[in-house]
Amino acid sequence: MKFLISNDDGIHAPGLLALYHALSTVGEVMVVAPDTEQSGCASALNISQPLYTHELASGFIAVNGSPADCVYLALHQLYCDVSFDCVITGINSGANLGQDVLFSGTFGAALTAQLFGIPAIATSLVGSAIKGNGQDKTSHYQMAAAEIVKLLTETPLLEEIKHLPYHVLNVNIPHVNSAADIKGRKITRLGHSQLARPVHHVVDPRGRDAYWLSLRKCENASVSNPNTAIAQPTVAAQVINDNQCLSNDTDIQAVAAGYISLSPVRLHHTPTTTLNRLSALVL
Incomplete structure (x- = not known):
């Protein structure tokens, strides 16, 4: 196999290195990656x-470009x-769950x-602890890479x-200490969580306003706190609630329970039912 x-x-991220070594045991691996961190750039191309x-x-x-640039090139x-x-792609340092995939490089x-037309898998390792330094971090990425190889073989x-x-x-490996702690694998849909604080306003040392964008979620996404969360627009909230009625098997729930989450995400997002409904309008 060729990957x-x-x-x-x-290019120097430990998740990439772990993935390379693991895949090299089952096939030929080529690596093309950004020379610096490019988190949050989605599928941006430098044209x-x-x-x-x-x-x-x-x-x-x-x-010297985005992740999409690298694959394109x-x-x-x-x-x-x-x-x-x-x-x-990956192994990403931290989760890519729910709506986060829209922003994920x-x-x-x-x-x-x-x-x-190339089969594609995006992989991430859940948890903030793996962003630290040391052997403990390395072992977590190696464990995640081994699980990805198992999925393929x-x-x-x-x-x-x-x-x-x-x-x-879209694959997310749960935050566990070892492979033995993984409960199994689940096919999931993308979940949705409210953001705790989408924008952080600070004043820099020169007195200028500065803003940090954040995707940090509420601690308890099922309870809306007007002081810390942005309420969902009425229509969007209804769509989300309708989807939750269909299934509770979200990627967020799966990794929280210790399962590897496997979410198939389709690129063409225009649903036939919506096309038919809007086509019936007199415009």
Whole structure:
């Protein structure tokens, strides 16, 4: 098997290295990733400035661009003669759950691959502790990478997603101490959580207003606190509630219970029922 991997945490991120070593045991792996952290850039492409590459001693290729840039460049220039079995992005440092996939560079890079017909999987490791330093962090990424290899080699998952055009599989490994603590795997839908504080306003040392955007969720997303959360618009809230009535198997719930979450996400977001409803309007 041949794999292309990238990420949004940068070419030197431990999650990328762990994924590379794990996948190298079952196939040939090419690495093209941003030269700096690019978290939150979704599927942005740099089309108004040139991209430059730098090959590291490891053979990894660093690009001065976004994760989507890396995949785009790899598929159409750097490795245009390679037929990849799958593009796998990550392992992201922290969760990519629910609505976060809309902003995730990890997911955006995988989405870019699927636009060109390449099976794509976005992978993330849940938990804030793995952002720290030390051997403990490394072992968590190695555990997550091993679980990803198991998905590819011990299940028919890869073969199945080859027959799902315009789908990205969004995988989240739960925050556990070891693989033995993982309860299993669940096919899930994307959940939705309220944001605790979308924007943090600060004043910098020169007296200027500055703003940090945040995706931090409420501690208890099921209880709306007007002092800490942004209330959902009425229509959006109704859609979310309707979806929750259909199924409670969200990615958020699965990883909280210790399961690996596998969420198939389709790129074309225009539902037929909505098209039919709006087409009936006299405009």
